[in-house]
Amino acid sequence: MILVTGAGGNVGSELTGILTRDGHPVRALVRTPRPLPDGVEGVAGDLNEPASLKPALAGVRAVFLLGGYDDLPGALAVMRDEGVEQVTLLSSRSVVGGHSGNAVAGMHRAAEASVRASELAWTFLRASGFMSNTLRWIPGLRAGDVVREPFAEVPVATIDPYDIAAVAAESLTTPGHEGRAYALTGPEALLPADRLRVLGELLGRDLRLEPLPDTEGEFDDSEVTSTVQDLTGQAPRPFATWARTHLAAFR
Template sequence: MILVTGATGTVGKEVLRGLPAGSEVRIMVRNPAHDRGAFAMAETVTAETVTGDYADERSLRRVLRGVTKALLVTNDVGAGHDARFLRAARAAGVRHVVKLSAAAVADTGADDPITRWQRASERLLRASGLDWTLLRPRSFMSNTLSWAPSVRSEGVVRALYGTSANACVDPRDVAQVAVRALTEDGHAGAIHTLTGPEAISAVEQTQQLADLLGRRLRFEELTPEQARDGLRGRYPEHVVEGVLGSARRQLAGAKTGVEQTVLEVTGRPARSFREWARAHRAAFAAV
């Protein structure tokens, strides 16, 4: 039995779509009424949905009963979710946890609150006594969906440090590697750093979107102060500072390295931003 957490998220929903025929999967949700119908998977996959909450260790033990492998996705910085999940996993007899982390963990120059939390979470897993696999993706290409409203209505992309490059990755590729780790042998103790095929800047992404849409798009660079103000409307302060710190590291060239992990694990090259954008063209198209 495979447990998938974060099943309505960017990677989790793609993991469900990619599980091979014959898989037995349990999906952890906090609100079954809200999440019902949010999942898509092959008809040959046997799935059940179970209510669980990272803040409630008793519910986690119930969710994990009978599970052999689990995909662990957490995002609440400092909430202790990883620690509770791993205690429950040990008590339930889970053998292998595949954790979604981030490439910044390996960057010695990254010392923001989000990266420190991710490092601590990885240490908990590696010391848990369970088999583990770490997935460390670079930024998701899907982050550019935040541009969609201004692209549709104004033909404008607004972002910080527009010429700085990032070897961003298609979440579908991250999910495919996760599926391999959950369904194949040979991934215990592995750290999979996941990138796209090239480092690309926001200015270049804007041009590729313009080519795809067949319309002119304009790029407007935000100042750090403008970026901070916009982020404060959506995130708590520690997340805001983490995002801005990450952008500064990108400006310094810390995110340009390209890995071949997607090809090595799946046998298929990582998708380009152009391929990702083509699949999501409708999100950016003018109404």
């Protein structure tokens, strides 16, 4: 049994789909009852309350884990005590090159440190910026054809959450990934204006980017890696594919 935390999120929802498609038993950790895909068992629990995890961990061998919780060491201790053998943690490339004062990078560094100290076998998925972050543009696009975005001159090798999930599935179901930290990116580094151009072409709209001031230095998230293809055998999806799949959300 594989337990997926954040099963309703961008990566977790894709991961539950991949695992069930491939015939793996999947359980979703949920705070409250919610509809789940066929074949996915939902069990209540809260990572902020480690003792509440015990029912969800019955028979679980591996966990897909998100960071940022109040007592992650406590949650990991419960997982270990309940017989979990392996954890795949969704992390960020910012743990390596991120600004020392950046709260997001600090959260991911703390999560990695907690997992390392847990004595569980671990894999870290250090992902680039998500293509799904583009959904933040929807309110602006409902109001007009201008998108306001900081770091307008910063290229990012954004990645489709599906590709992160595909690597997560590999790490959770095949051997040889223990103690590995994988840097995951999409196939190319794009500026916000590049993504907006692709989206505008698909929507048939003349969209324009208006840069906002940069509030702090950004780490270099432009390097493209081959990790997704190396591990899954499939090239990572380009932004146009992600945008086409989610186009209805922008109409």
